[in-house]
C-alpha cells in the first residue's frame with residue numbers, strides 16, 4: 001500500500017518535516033517541507049527504484065543506502081507533527097550489505113530503525129533522528145560505542161555482534177531502557193550508572209572478568225553469559241533484578257545473590273560450582289522459581305537434585321526440568337522429615353529387627369499386649385528439668401515408680417553413672433543392639449543416639465513397679481506407635497530467657513546446643529496446640545519446685561492416691577461400674593490410667609468392652625487403618641462431650657487450660673493438614689484431653705478448648721443419655737450415692753476391669769524376688785544438678 005500513491009511516498013520523504021521544525025532535533029541538512037524539488041526528487045527516485053531492479057542491485061553492491069531503498073523499506077504510517085502530516089516512521093533494512101547509510105541523516109522522523117546484518121561502521125546519522133526510539137544495528141562492523149548524538153527518546157538499542165571494545169558514559173541517554181551488547185569485545189562495564197531507566201542489559205559473550213559499574217540500576221534483566229567471571233559481585237544493589245543469566249563463566253560460589261529478593265530465575269549453567277551448600281546463599285530468595293546448574297561439577301554430587309530441591313523449596317524448575325511434588329516430598333522426608341515420619345521409620349526399623357530375631361519364648365513380666373503396662377513418660381525440651389523431676393518422683397513414690405534406664409551413645413556427664421542415668425554404650429554396640437531387635441524406640445539427638453530397650457522396661461516391671469521415663473518429642477511419637485500406652489506429661493518452659501539461663505548455667509552445652517534446645521520449645525508448644533490430647537498433661541517448668549508439686553499432684557490423681565487418702569469413693573465407684581469386674585479383684589496397688597482409657601468415639605464396634613480381641617495390638621492397628629471420623633470432627637465431639645461432663649460434675653476448666661491458648665477456629669484446620677499417619681498416633685491418645693480434665697482435677701492443656709466450642713445438641717443429647725444411664729446403673733457401693741463416671745466409651749476399649757487400669761504388675765515384687773536379684777537397682781537420685789556444678793563431659 002505504501003508504494004501505491006505518490007502522496008504516501010512523499011510521507012516517507014525527509015522533506016516533509018525538516019529537523020529544524022523540531023526543537024529537539026539536531027541540526028542537519030534536510031530539505032524543507034516547502035521545497036517542491038525535494039518531493040519531486042523523491043518520487044522520481046522511488047519510481048526509478050520500482051522500475052529498475054538493476055539500479056537497486058547496483059546500489060546494494062556499493063553498500064551505499066539510497067533514497068529508493070529507503071522508500072521501499074519504510075513502513076508504519078503515522079501522523080506526525082503539529083500539522084498532523086502522514087509519515088512513515090519505521091525503516092527496516094536488514095541484510096542489505098550496507099556500509100554507508102549517511103543518507104539517513106535526512107530522515108529525521110524515524111522512530112524505529114533496523115539495520116542488522118550489514119557492514120555498517122558508522123552510525124552517526126542517528127544523531128539526526130531526534131524521535132528515534134528503537135535502534136537495531138546488530139551484526140555490523142561498528143567499533144564506536146554509541147557513536148552518535150543521543151536521540152532524546154531512544155529506548156532500545158541493539159548493538160550485538162559488533163566490534164566495540166570500550167563503553168562510554170551514557171548519562172545523556174536518559175530514556176534508555178533496553179541495551180543489548182552481546183558478542184562485542186568489552187572487558188569492563190562502565191558508563192551506565194546514570195541510565196536510570198535501564199531495566200534490560202545484556203552483555204553476553206564479551207570479555208568481562210568483573211561485574212562493576214551497575215550501581216543501583218533498575219535492572220530487571222541482566223545477562224552476562226559467556227564472560228570471564230569468577231565470582232558474583234557488584235549486584236547487591238540491583239533490588240529489581242528478576243532474571244539473571246550468568247551461564248558459561250567460571251563462577252564457583254552463589255555468594256553475592258542473597259540480597260536480590262525479586263530474583264525469579266537464575267541461569268548458572270556451565271560454571272564451576274561444586275558444593276550443594278552454595279544454594280544456601282539463595283535459600284532466602286522466596287520468589288526464585290527457576291534455577292539451572294546444568295554443567296556444573298555440583299551435579300555429580302550424590303543426591304544432588306533432592307538436596308537442591310530441599311534447600312530451595314520454592315523452585316518449580318531445576319536444570320530445565322520441572323520439580324515434581326513427589327520430589328519435594330521426598331526431599332523433605334529425606335533431609336527434614338516430619339516427626340511422624342521419623343517416628344514411623346524408627347518404629348518400622350525396631351519392629352523389623354525384632355521380628356528378624358529367632359522366635360523364643362520370652363519370659364516377660366510385662367502384661368500382654370491386651371493389658372498395657374503402666375508407664376509415665378516425662379517429655380519436654382532438653383534441660384527443662386524433666387529428668388530431675390522424674391528422679392525426684394521416683395524417690396518420693398518409690399513404692400510405685402522407678403526409673404527406666406535408656407541407652408545412649410553420648411559420654412556420661414560428670415556425676416552420671418552407668419546403669420543409673422543411662423547405659424552408656426559405644427556407637428557400635430548401640431547399632432548391634434538395633435540389629436538384635438533390642439529397642440522399642442530410638443532417636444538421634446545432638447549427634448548422639450538414645451534408645452529405650454524392652455529389657456529396660458522389663459527390669460522395672462520385674463520389680464513390680466511402674467516405669468518412669470524421660471524423652472524428647474521424637475521418642476514420644478515413636479513410643480506412641482508401639483503397643484505401650486504410657487501417660488505423657490509435657491514439661492515446657494514458658495519463660496525462654498529463664499530457660500536459656502538454666503541451660504547456660506548447666507555449663508554442659510555449646511551455644512549451638514542451647515539454641516537448638518530453645519528452638520525446640522516451639523515444637524513442643526506447637527505439637528500441644530495442634531494435636532488435641534497428644535500430651536496427657538502439660539506443666540510449665542519455669543520453676544522446678546512448682547512444677548514438681550504439680551507433677552506429684554497429677555501423679556497422685558492418676559494413681560487415685562488422694563481419693564484413697566481422703567476416703568473418697570471415686571475409685572470404688574469406678575470399680576463398681578466396671579463390666580465383669582468383682583470388687584475383690586481390684587488390684588492391690590494403685591493404678592495408672594492409661595493414655596487410651598478415655599478414648600471417646602461414637603463407633604460402637606471400636607468401643608465394645610466385651611470385644612477382647614480389640615486389645616490385640618495388631619487388631620488395634622487395623623482398627624486405626626479403617627476409615628474413621630476425621631480428627632477435627634473427633635476433637636469437636638470430644639470437646640462437646642467434655643463440656644457436658646464438666647457441666648454435670650460441676651468442674652470448671654483448670655488452671656493449666658490457659659497455658660497454651662488456642663482458638664477453636666485454628667485447631668481443627670491445622671489438624672486437617674496432618675497426614676493420616678499422624679492421626680493414628682493422635683487417636684490413640686487424643687481422647688485423654690477429655691479424660692484428663694473430666695476425671696482428673698488437673699486438666700490437660702487441651703482443656704483450653706473446652707470453653708470455646710459451641711455444643712452440638714445431638715451430641716450433647718447422646719452424651720447426656722449415656723451419662724444418665726451410667727449414673728442410674730452405678731450406685732456407689734460405699735456411699736449409696738450415684739457415682740459420676742465416664743461413660744463406657746471413655747474406658748480402654750475391651751477393658752473388663754476398672755477404667756483406670758492397668759495395674760502395676762505385682763507378681764515378682766516379693767522380698768524373695770528382690771533378694772535373688774544379683775544386681776539390685778540403685779535407688780533413684782537427682783540427676784545432674786542445676787547451677788553448673790562442675791560439669792565435665794566424661
Ligand SMILES: Nc1ncnc2c1ncn2[C@@H]1O[C@H](COP(=O)(O)OP(=O)(O)OP(=O)(O)O)[C@@H](O)[C@H]1O
Pocket residue numbers: 380381382383384385386387388406407410441442443445450451452470471472473474475476508
Ligand atoms: N530413649 C530416648 N528417646 C528419646 N529421647 C531421649 C531418650 N533418652 C533420652 N532422651 C532425651 O534426649 C535428650 C538428650 O539427653 P541428655 O541426657 O543428653 O539430656 P540432658 O542434657 O541431660 O538434659 P535433660 O535434663 O533434659 O535430660 C533429653 O531431652 C532426653 O530426655
